[in-house]
Amino acid sequence: MFTDTGPQPFRDGTHVSLLFVVIAVIVVALIFDFTNGFHDSANAMAGPIATGALTPRTAVIIAAVLNVVGACLSTEVAKTISGGFFDDKLVTAPIVLAGLVGAIVWNLLTWLLGLPSSSSHALFGGLIGSVIVGAGLASVNYSVIVSKVLLPALVAPTVAGLAAAAATALAYRITRRTPSKYSETGFKYGQAFTASLVALAHGTSDGQKTMGVITLVLIVSGFQASGTGPHWWVVLAAGLAIGLGTYSGGWRIMRTMGKGIVEIETPQGAASGAATTATILASAHLGFGLSTTHVATGSIVGSGLGRRGAEVRWSVARRMGVAWLLTLPGAALVGGLAALLSGHGVPGVIALLVLLAAACTVIWLISRRNQITHRNVTDSAEVMVLASAAPQTYPDDPRLSGSKSKHKRKKQKSVA
Template identity: 80%
Template sequence: MSLLFIVIAVVLVALIFDFTNGFHDSANAMAGPIATGALTARKAVVLAAVLNVVGACLSTEVAKTISGGFFDEKLVNPSMVLAGLVGAIVWNLLTWLLGIPSSSSHALFGGLIGAVVVGAGLTSVHGWVVVSKVLLPAVVAPLVAGLAAALSTKIAYRITRRTPSGRTSTGFKYAQAFTASLVALAHGTSDGQKTMGVITLVLIAAGFQAAGTGPHLWVILAAGLAIGLGTYSGGWRIMRTLGKGIVDIDTPQGATSGAATAATILASSHLGFGLSTTHVATGAILGSGVGRDGAEVRWGLARKLVVAWLLTLPGAAVIGGLAALLSGTGVVGSVVLLVVLAAVCVVIWVVSRRNQVTSTNVTDSREVMVLASATPSTYPQDPRLTPSKPAGRAGGKKSKKKKKIKSGV
């Protein structure tokens, strides 16, 4: 009975992670179209949500890699998987709070590795599979996507340099919406499968499913729906970073970076690589900036993102390992862990309410790496009305109006 309770808890927490994956990584597909106006914010997330669900049902190669490749299935138990998921969720929420487009995939892998190492020892992890299916693609894929985006952006601007600007802009907006849709579909085929793999892993570990088999239909549908709902919820903080923080994206850049991202992710999913769609999308956006003459690429922010990427796997592993110390004590420990997870989620949500980023202000600010740098929603976006530049003479009626604005009235 206690085993069944933990398995049910793992399935539910896995779907919660899938939801966080959806809103954390929705920016990978739709930050560009929203930033350029090719799609409105709400239309973009609805389109991405639907295509995430469709994509999650197209393939199971990545799910099989996770459920039968990374760990010795005989040494893994449901409590370890639960702890690993907690590590991934906490890391996802922290990076979302800061607007950092880190990898949900690496958070998941890191959380699971940390929990399994603590619970079953280092030998339970198949190191070469982790290196070949996760670490090497993490280095190679963003570079490939960036080079492809840079080259295609140069070609696009060269071909259309004599075309009327209005016609060019309209054409590339349609192209950008199309390539963003492909990225959303590819994201579903890649990231949607990771939760399927985790649920399948725990079912095998608990003896409810034969080793070496793929995910059941109900697992595929549930994971697809969870990531679709998460994508629909927005994830506006990270969209602001990718859409406005790294490069000011023009429509040709958005179209070419989307095409490079989609091609890289779809090819990797077919090969069963546990690829980070965030790394690929960010690499493609940077590449599109390099490929456009005169574009300002904010390399300082890019370096900070790379540091965050390097910290993701070990950071989630530490959280997952600490969670495994608690979940390994039995049902009571697992219940306490779930309570702690719920408390952390509430605290992060409360903190996020102090400085909200929504569909209405997602394109307002470039400074997004820390909460204090995001433009507060209570201030109008007219630079004359910010605190550093008062809107009138001191002591007059306009000065009172400025005070009202500052207080949020």
């Protein structure tokens, strides 16, 4: 915010161009929104891609468009973030920038590993860590964090999983006498429809989080009144950023969600999509900072429990659970370290931006060694280097015969 002597100084007393910092935060926030899109695109479309209900490219186009539409439908979550989590009188634009850096780095690391961790919790963790380091413990509204983030993180996936299990069991029971070719076709349409609803709900929930961050930095910098909601251009920019991120694919995590946890059939996909949509929309309406990844994963696990004979790969689920537990503190640690740097005036902010660009470049270069695209995202013969339960032999796959098969098995064992 502005003082009588000009822009608010950093801790070292050096006055800087507040506008430069605000613009930097907005740009980095939209970059986070982009990573949120490709990191969480699997929440909606992993199922229909895995079962063949939608082709990979068609799926991400539908999801991208509906993400943009969903982001424009509500602003309740955005208001919670901009006016509920932190004391906006103590938070500064460089602190918000540091929190975003923590969220982006964590998102990219988990994407590289193919782990469907929560982009929402990465954002909340990064901001909490940077705010605590930059503004002190008293600047965080812990009761709001518990009621709007932590409790929904425990309750929502459980509710979605139970609903998906019941819906899956009901779907198989209702269609047990229906010829398989008719039921399969019907459920493919149903799965495409519910997946589209999940994409819409994802935009409604996650698209707002970036809106809330941008609104928060505008408020703490004095460009917007405290307690007000996001401007129309913030809504539009955040919606487009998450939509573009979704269109880029996020194939690594999509493989984990579609093939790694449960081998999804179309009735399961339709049921889990419906359960996920209902849970996310209800939570967004209440202003909860919900993780759509947690909800979608809970629904997929529930659909596996609801289908008789389905195998839930609990080893993969355990690894994901560990990633979930580490996301808040991990992103908070990165955000806190970033806040130590961003508090040193313009040089600190510039150095932080350079380090962020370097980290993104390194992670991208590493990912190029083992690319996953729309062409091999459903390739079950190579699925899930993270899954200890993955098969070690491929007798029915002609592509992995002879020396190539031995190489693939050796590679899989070494990584696992």
